[in-house]
Amino acid sequence: MNKNTLIGLLLIGVILFGFSWYNNKQYQEQQAVRDKQAREQFVRDSTARANAPKPEVIAPSAELLAADSLRKAQEEKALGEIARAKTGTQELTTLENDLFVITFSNRGGRIAAVELKDYKKYGGDPLMLFTDKGSKFGLQLYIPELINTGDLYFTLANKTENSISYRLAADSANYIEFNYAIQKDNYMMDFSVDLSHFKGRLAQNQPDIKLDWNIVSPQEEKGFQNENQYTTVAYRFPGVDGIEELGVSDKDKSEEIPTKVEWVAFKQQFFSSIIVYKDGFVNNKLAFNTFPPTDKNIKDFSAQLTLPYTPETMKYDFNLYFGPNKFTTLNSYEGMYFEKLVPLGWGIFGWVNRWLVIPIFDFLSKYIVNMGIIILILTLIIKIIILPLTYKSYLSTAKMRLLKPDIEKLSEKYPKKEDAMKKQQAMMELYKKAGVSPMGGCIPMLIQLPILFAMFRFFPTAIELRGKSFLWAEDLSSYDSIWTFPDGFSIPFYGDHISLFTLLMAVSLYLTSKINYAQQPMSSNQMPGMKFMMLYMMPIMLLLWFNNYSAGLSWYYLLSNIITLGQTYLFRFAVSDDKLHQQMKENAKKPVKKSKWAERIEQMQKQAQAQQSTNQQARNKKK
Known part of the structure; x- marks a missing residue:
């Protein structure tokens, strides 16, 4: 590594710097041209739509109205009141403790948004783990037609200071109930799906129930690259003291897991949303899509989790965690191994x-x-x-x-x-x-x-x-x-x-x-x-x-x-x-006491030296 090498490396750095500067300048100029063309095209399209003749509105025929009425009647006969639950108006309700505010929606009877009180987004805005527009949650059921509860409007059945219940009714006697309960000073909450009043409606040969969960994780931190590096999907197998992850990627990624999984976490750099089912999800599909750095979101998470079902199944009990990836907090949930979400490093x-x-x-x-x-x-x-x-x-x-x-x-x-x-x-x-x-x-x-x-x-x-x-x-x-x-x-x-x-x-x-x-x-x-x-x-x-x-x-x-x-x-x-x-x-004047290890090394060196001398003599004879 002499002076010429150093000068060469510096020249390479200057060339890379100049090339990057030139490319960025060219990109900005081309982007300005594209933006101008897009604005001009937008004006032309808007003008064309404004001047276009209005389409003639044709009232539906009596035959079409009759066919539509017949379809709705057949659907209501098969689904009962659930058919009418396909339409409605969204109503939001909240529960909160000292740590978070949970917003619930009657559409899907789901958790629509989560805000953490002790933390703020970079810039000072409220920190939302996810929002109503970026969350979906639903169960796939055959009754006997396939439905997804996330698309239906539930009825608020009960609400207290610490709990809330939503019902999806097929009739006055048959309904599904979602129950949520929060605790004071706890990021964990209870969630249960009660099927005990819906036994006659579910298909008898239905082997399982699919649970679909999707959330979009907003960008919470200053730098997209660093936050994205620690944002992924994590999960844990029962009886294992570690966790698995889909890995970090700027591209889309998915994975199918046929074995049991005890919990799944949508993990961001400093916060996580976790669903726990101690009996174990089976045949699971986990995935994420990464947004571009210019977007205000990091990743779109999705999980399709399978719940075993038999006609004797009455209820599913879950736990939900919405909180920080703080080691001491996660470690307080004994036996869950949530603390593994904090990447402390392997081994020593x-x-x-x-x-x-x-x-x-x-x-x-x-x-x-x-x-x-x-x-x-x-x-x-x-x-x-x-x-x-x-x-x-x-x-x-x-x-x-x-x-x-x-x-x-x-x-x-x-x-x-x-x-x-x-x-x-x-x-x-x-x-x-x-x-x-x-x-x-x-x-x-x-x-x-x-x-x-x-x-x-x-x-x-x-x-x-x-x-x-x-x-x-x-x-x-x-x-x-x-x-x-x-x-x-x-x-x-x-x-x-x-x-x-x-x-x-x-x-x-x-x-x-x-x-x-x-x-x-x-x-x-x-x-x-x-x-x-x-x-x-x-x-x-x-x-x-x-x-x-x-x-x-x-x-x-x-x-x-x-x-x-x-x-x-x-x-x-x-x-x-x-x-x-x-x-x-x-020290040099004192007699040196050799250890057994040193004696062995010295003996091996002498043997190697003797072998080297023998080989040299053999080569000399050949010459």
């Missing part, structure tokens, strides 16, 4: 978040309101916890640096490739005498990696950061922006704005890498590619990657880098190279 990354980061974060949140300060304290706590590892890593690197002259002498002593094994043995002997472990600087850093990755998973999905401002960032859960490019302009792989937290984080990473690289025992001539990667490529890659990510995440990494810089200078002041070198010389 998830453990770090669950048992270290979240408890510290929740504890600090009880006493401190400013989330930026909480992130600062959290960073300090984590840095203090791993301080012994950081100090050990510094010592190991310092010792390796002091051994650099001796290592270079060994390289001069064994310059040939055939002497690589001897050189390796000599280096290992040198390390043992000096009391240095070549992996001493790497292992502590590897132990810190789970924490770094855990932070990467935690901050973009931490609802505690949502809507919380700090310094110039108006929302720590989304990107901060000190400059937004003109409409329609965007830099490839970067975005349409400049995030100052991300920019500062990249600069701090460059400085940290530069200082740490100067401490390495290897010279720039030995590892030029690594130097370029650590000093330049990594900061640039993270600058491009994190520009659209959570400002809280960039703030954490910025703080982490600054503290690392401070620790490095503190260690330099506290650790004397002369004293450390003298200690290494004293």
